[in-house]
Amino acid sequence: MTAETSQTLDRGLRVLKLLSDTDHGLTVTELSNKLGVNRTVVYRLLATLEQHALVRRDLGGRARVGLGVLRLGRQVHPLVREAALPALRSLAEDIGATAHLTLVDGAEALAVAVVEPTWTDYHVAYRTGFRHPLDRGAAGKAILAARQGALAAGGFTLTHGELEAGASGAAAPLVGITGLEGSVGGVMLADSVPERVGPRVVDAAREVADALR
Numbered sequence: 001m002t003a004e005t006s007q008t009l010d011r012g013l014r015v016l017k018l019l020s021d022t023d024h025g026l027t028v029t030e031l032s033n034k035l036g037v038n039r040t041v042v043y044r045l046l047a048t049l050e051q052h053a054l055v056r057r058d059l060g061g062r063a064r065v066g067l068g069v070l071r072l073g074r075q076v077h078p079l080v081r082e083a084a085l086p087a088l089r090s091l092a093e094d095i096g097a098t099a100h101l102t103l104v105d106g107a108e109a110l111a112v113a114v115v116e117p118t119w120t121d122y123h124v125a126y127r128t129g130f131r132h133p134l135d136r137g138a139a140g141k142a143i144l145a146a147r148q149g150a151l152a153a154g155g156f157t158l159t160h161g162e163l164e165a166g167a168s169g170a171a172a173p174l175v176g177i178t179g180l181e182g183s184v185g186g187v188m189l190a191d192s193v194p195e196r197v198g199p200r201v202v203d204a205a206r207e208v209a210d211a212l213r
Helices: 007-020 028-035 039-051 068-074 077-095 138-147 197-212
Strands: 055-057 063-065 098-105 108-115 131-133 157-160 167-173 182-189
Touching: 007 028, 007 039, 007 055, 007 063, 028 039, 039 055, 077 098, 077 108, 077 182, 077 197, 098 138, 108 138, 131 138, 138 157, 138 167, 138 182, 167 197, 182 197
Parallel strands: none
Antiparallel strands: 055 063, 098 108, 098 182, 108 131, 157 167, 167 182
């Protein structure tokens, strides 16, 4: 810690990071041990974070990330979109298909950035804000595969006709970004995805991940 930083704020942010890394929550004692501070300090931190809905405690006393974090997260989407656009534009022009960045929002996949190619006679219309279940479509399935450690060889996922009749998709997950689950993909009107598209989508996902680090 330096003279210009706040120890209390630092500890509060560390609490949020610890809670975001677990699915089952943490007790006051567990947080106290991980932070290296006494339980009274942890109680005060949790009480303050609860007032802002950033933390909630269940009936068993385990602390979890609160819904207030989602409201903050929505403000991040424009920044993520801006960082991803160069790679998406390059992908769309290269493969002649609509490129998109999709992030997890609860149990759904949410398209936060979409770029259509400029030179094709026709392409799939895919709007920013489009939502679909994570287990349908290449974008969501790529995210789930990465979450489960079950990505196919090559690192991308292919689908056909799951979200729109006659459309095929390829997507690759964002890798190495703490606290952010997402994928980059391309969707086209075709019976199948051309062989070169999968690896190109993987490259684009890597470019987006690098831009977000």
